[in-house]
Amino acid sequence: MKPGRGTGLPVRVFRQRRRAHRCESRPTGALTVTALTGTTDENAGLGSAVLTSVQQLGGAVGLAVLVALATQRRDALAASLADQRAVTEGFSFALRIAAALVVLGAVLIATMLRDTTRPATQKAVG
Numbered sequence: 001m002k003p004g005r006g007t008g009l010p011v012r013v014f015r016q017r018r019r020a021h022r023c024e025s026r027p028t029g030a031l032t033v034t035a036l037t038g039t040t041d042e043n044a045g046l047g048s049a050v051l052t053s054v055q056q057l058g059g060a061v062g063l064a065v066l067v068a069l070a071t072q073r074r075d076a077l078a079a080s081l082a083d084q085r086a087v088t089e090g091f092s093f094a095l096r097i098a099a100a101l102v103v104l105g106a107v108l109i110a111t112m113l114r115d116t117t118r119p120a121t122q123k124a125v126g
């Protein structure tokens with residue numbers, strides 16, 4: 001029995017990758033829609049470019065700051081701990097800072113969403 005068209009291994013792998021890519025890109029798609037809401041059709045391309053640039057720069061700067069924090073912590077502990085332990089403590093410190101920033105961002109977003117979903121209060125005319 002010959003396999004039918006579109007059932008070979010390369011086709012299945014391509015379909016799985018395409019399906020996985022769609023699942024991975026959904027949060028980014030929602031972020032893009034949210035960021036571009038309110039822009040005109042003429043400025044949508046510019047808004048998308050700014051969003052992408054900010055994402056790339058934010059990731060690069062954020063990683064650089066975390067590496068600097070980890071290195072500073074490692075250097076501070078290098079005299080009192082073994083090298084591997086000091087490096088581990090440095091990375092652990094940087095990851096705790098990153099986790100705190102994620103929690104802070106989540107609280108900030110939840111607060112902002114709560115403010116936008118709350119109905120506007122109307123003043124009573126008396």
